[in-house]
Amino acid sequence: MKIVALAGGVGGAKLAHGLAQILKPEELTVIVNTGDDFEHLGLYISPDLDTVCYTLAGLANPETGWGRVDETWNAIAQIERLGGPSWFRLGDRDLATHLERTRLLKEGYTLTEITRAFCKAWGVRHAVVPMSDSPVRTIVETDEGDLAFQEYFVHRHCEPRVKGFRFEGLGSARPATGAREAILSAEAIVICPSNPWVSVDPILAVIPIDEIQGRRVVAVSPIIGGRAVKGPAAKMFAELGIAPSALTVAEHYENVVNGIVVDSVDSELAKQIRIPTLVTNTIMKNIQDKTELAEKILKFIGTLS
Amino acid sequence: MKIVALAGGVGGAKLAHGLAQILKPEELTVIVNTGDDFEHLGLYISPDLDTVCYTLAGLANPETGWGRVDETWNAIAQIERLGGPSWFRLGDRDLATHLERTRLLKEGYTLTEITRAFCKAWGVRHAVVPMSDSPVRTIVETDEGDLAFQEYFVHRHCEPRVKGFRFEGLGSARPATGAREAILSAEAIVICPSNPWVSVDPILAVIPIDEIQGRRVVAVSPIIGGRAVKGPAAKMFAELGIAPSALTVAEHYENVVNGIVVDSVDSELAKQIRIPTLVTNTIMKNIQDKTELAEKILKFIGTLS
Numbered sequence: 001m002k003i004v005a006l007a008g009g010v011g012g013a014k015l016a017h018g019l020a021q022i023l024k025p026e027e028l029t030v031i032v033n034t035g036d037d038f039e040h041l042g043l044y045i046s047p048d049l050d051t052v053c054y055t056l057a058g059l060a061n062p063e064t065g066w067g068r069v070d071e072t073w074n075a076i077a078q079i080e081r082l083g084g085p086s087w088f089r090l091g092d093r094d095l096a097t098h099l100e101r102t103r104l105l106k107e108g109y110t111l112t113e114i115t116r117a118f119c120k121a122w123g124v125r126h127a128v129v130p131m132s133d134s135p136v137r138t139i140v141e142t143d144e145g146d147l148a149f150q151e152y153f154v155h156r157h158c159e160p161r162v163k164g165f166r167f168e169g170l171g172s173a174r175p176a177t178g179a180r181e182a183i184l185s186a187e188a189i190v191i192c193p194s195n196p197w198v199s200v201d202p203i204l205a206v207i208p209i210d211e212i213q214g215r216r217v218v219a220v221s222p223i224i225g226g227r228a229v230k231g232p233a234a235k236m237f238a239e240l241g242i243a244p245s246a247l248t249v250a251e252h253y254e255n256v257v258n259g260i261v262v263d264s265v266d267s268e269l270a271k272q273i274r275i276p277t278l279v280t281n282t283i284m285k286n287i288q289d290k291t292e293l294a295e296k297i298l299k300f301i302g303t304l305s
Numbered sequence: 306m307k308i309v310a311l312a313g314g315v316g317g318a319k320l321a322h323g324l325a326q327i328l329k330p331e332e333l334t335v336i337v338n339t340g341d342d343f344e345h346l347g348l349y350i351s352p353d354l355d356t357v358c359y360t361l362a363g364l365a366n367p368e369t370g371w372g373r374v375d376e377t378w379n380a381i382a383q384i385e386r387l388g389g390p391s392w393f394r395l396g397d398r399d400l401a402t403h404l405e406r407t408r409l410l411k412e413g414y415t416l417t418e419i420t421r422a423f424c425k426a427w428g429v430r431h432a433v434v435p436m437s438d439s440p441v442r443t444i445v446e447t448d449e450g451d452l453a454f455q456e457y458f459v460h461r462h463c464e465p466r467v468k469g470f471r472f473e474g475l476g477s478a479r480p481a482t483g484a485r486e487a488i489l490s491a492e493a494i495v496i497c498p499s500n501p502w503v504s505v506d507p508i509l510a511v512i513p514i515d516e517i518q519g520r521r522v523v524a525v526s527p528i529i530g531g532r533a534v535k536g537p538a539a540k541m542f543a544e545l546g547i548a549p550s551a552l553t554v555a556e557h558y559e560n561v562v563n564g565i566v567v568d569s570v571d572s573e574l575a576k577q578i579r580i581p582t583l584v585t586n587t588i589m590k591n592i593q594d595k596t597e598l599a600e601k602i603l604k605f606i607g608t609l610s
Binding site for chain 2: 041042043071072074075076077078079081082083084085092093095096097099100102103106117118121122
């Protein structure tokens, strides 16, 4: 069974981790959002790619979901002492990833090649690929003007009111070879419980939609009981005038998915969803939760025509 | 009394530290070699500037003389895990210096301005200035070809046999404004016990020699009992066919200095030196040693006409 998972950061990484417990390396490809990538301190930083890779490698900080376990913060503390930008909290071990990635990009390697090499070094056996090797940059349109994603997300703590989104670079961006090949040979696509607006939509914008449509595509709602488990997804729905719920997530993906997974707390709401719906626990606190959810999703896919 | 110290790395930093114990901030300027500077991992690294600043700030590792005290090595360990270049041992706290310096250089600040800002942040009250804000690169000509200085020094552990040196960029390099002003207003110049070939000669090559000549200039021999306290100075003398000794150090500087300081173990040899010579303990193991040597040098300068 060949499965493609579309993932953003923490939520996506968790479900990808669950899927990796069940599927063989050749059965799973995780396509990761790179719309959040940015340059900072002269370093090329890919937050979602790193979160997914660290999680699959067992190197992620289990408390935050992002960054490295057993991390130290000596470099950033000294940058702060020097009056440099310290709002983006780069750990010492994490810094190595950005330094080496930046060096290899300058040498002409693609993000796909670099991610593959890093995964090998970290012992990640399943394929993790960026959505594109070309730059696509998520811009958050707010009542305080356009903000680059990390500026909005980390520096401004998601405070400005969202008016819309756009993905710069889409015109010239192609899906990464590995991403497209994985989609074309996939028996099913799982949209992980990542932010629909800024984690999944960039991927869906880069991959030709007709290559996704027609396959079995299942999305896991990141909105549970009207709230996001993590991050600004619910706030974004609300500011765009849409009540955040599993129902509106299903509507958001209606042109793409033919199955949706919602949390048990939304079982009443689920009755209003018109496509096949799996109602189950979707909160992933540990590896058992991740694996059980992955198992149920794979079974659910098997029931879809 | 206005004193200029010309310094390379560890030995130079030690004497500068001693001088800073006695002289007021406005009385001392340390002009530092930048011929060893290089780009590595996309970072602009100034090893001698950092060693001098860290030492004056009390932030240097007392065991090695270079790098930071209480340092951690998590980033470089992870770069090594990723297969990246790890021969230049960058500590986590030290990395902050290079990241922030590189960022500020890209923003258009000069090395002089950046060094001043860093010194302020680190609490260094005496002036530390690079010899030049333009790139000057020490090339070590060896029997295995030309090697950039850090390639020779760190990566190749000074193993290739030295045939000569050259300083690339000299043609277009001007002394940094602060360096030249300090020389022009100096009552005396102290050449610290740094490597004559690769730490002091680049500075003497950048500063117009007629601005140095005619002043009271004293050099401290880095060669003690025929050996260098640290680094390849003695090996370089020998490979160039010159017996390494306080005597040959005096000859090396004969066009520039009018006084020389040699270690007590070389008291017999000192009798052969034709210029005024101070024979004293020049080994600096602690702050007392540094301060005592600095005091004696300042008195010695007072005896020179």
